[in-house]
Amino acid sequence: MKPIIGKLYCSSSHTVLVVRKRPHVVNGGGFVVMDCSAQRVVFKVDGCGVRGKKGELILREGDGDTLLLMRRKGGMVEALSIYKKWKGYSVDYEGSRKLIFSLKEPNSCLVNNNAIRISTRNRERDFKISGYFPDKCCSIVDSKGNEVAQVGVMKEVEELMESKDLYHVVVKPGMDQAFVFGIIAILDYIYGESTHC
Template sequence: MAIVGKEYCDPEKERVLTVRKTSHFSPGDGFAAYDHRTGGLAFRADTYGRGHGGGAASPGELALLGPAGEPLLTVRRRRPSLHQRWEGFLGARAGGQKPLFSARRSSILGGGGAVVELLPSSSSSDPSSVLLRVDGSFPRRCCRVVMPPRGEGEKEKVVAEIRRKVDVSARVVMGRDVFVLRVSPGFDAAFAMGIVLVLDQIAGDEAGVDAGEDVLDAIAKI
């Protein structure tokens, strides 16, 4: 399912990324994602709200960039918004451009879940949108992105999953600043990273989250 581009979809193999939060001043300040197969940088993300520069996004917006710094997605908060609604645009957002997707917290009462709506493009023959569901808790780094059935007889499908990073050799579970993003075959890895940016903005590292049970579960699986 190519959303940002076919080059970010592997039709046969799951793509695994190690995602590292590179700044801690506020949610979304920076991420770097590395491909498990090559070890190389696959994506990075920055906010330009405090004059970071780069030209890929306006002040206050988040930009998902490729390894060479090419803009892939631009994410911004929709205002006014009562339920933390965010919008994503293809490439470097231009004036008048329609959003590619929108996202919001699944409940105004809190929690790590969210709903992501993939909006139809002007060139699409299908006027309907696609609703993706994020189950679980992003602050705990334990959630998955679920796509509903797209045809008769199909079942819902997990297209991406976020889990705690485990150092198998040392039998150590990494902190929440480093986690794993698993992208199912055929799903767009760049779009999956765009969802990570939105989840970080919506849920962030919510105060009071106790990840102890998640750590024990991860250790048990080593």
């Protein structure tokens, strides 16, 4: 499978990463993604708020370098559309941006299939969300019906905590983990969780 953002973020084996939400008082909210075996920070997501803008999210590497800028398309165009649309851009060291993916969320009850859909630059690599993110029971599924990443709550954690501030994501071999967490950041915002203002 070709990487969507970069080879560096693809693994040859199943990868289990743990997501821990940050309070809104820290950089406007967001979450931290950790490698459960080494307990190191792999990604950080900054939500809007203290330093960000409403409808804008940033995915960073563990060391703080920006990987993705995700923006919600707004205004009159969105109000008249049957979809709400997000765009994800890669950001290089010079600050230039390149469109990587777009995510469409149904904005109307007129849409036959209420699934959230993701399109990449390579049209053969489209995805959709299956399940319900607020319950931390959902998957990212490719256009062939293969589950490429799964969001869930660890049973041990669920017994200790009522909230879903800590959950895990299993990413299948070859799938771009940075792309997966860009999508999860947008889902987090859509459902009014830690990245939302």
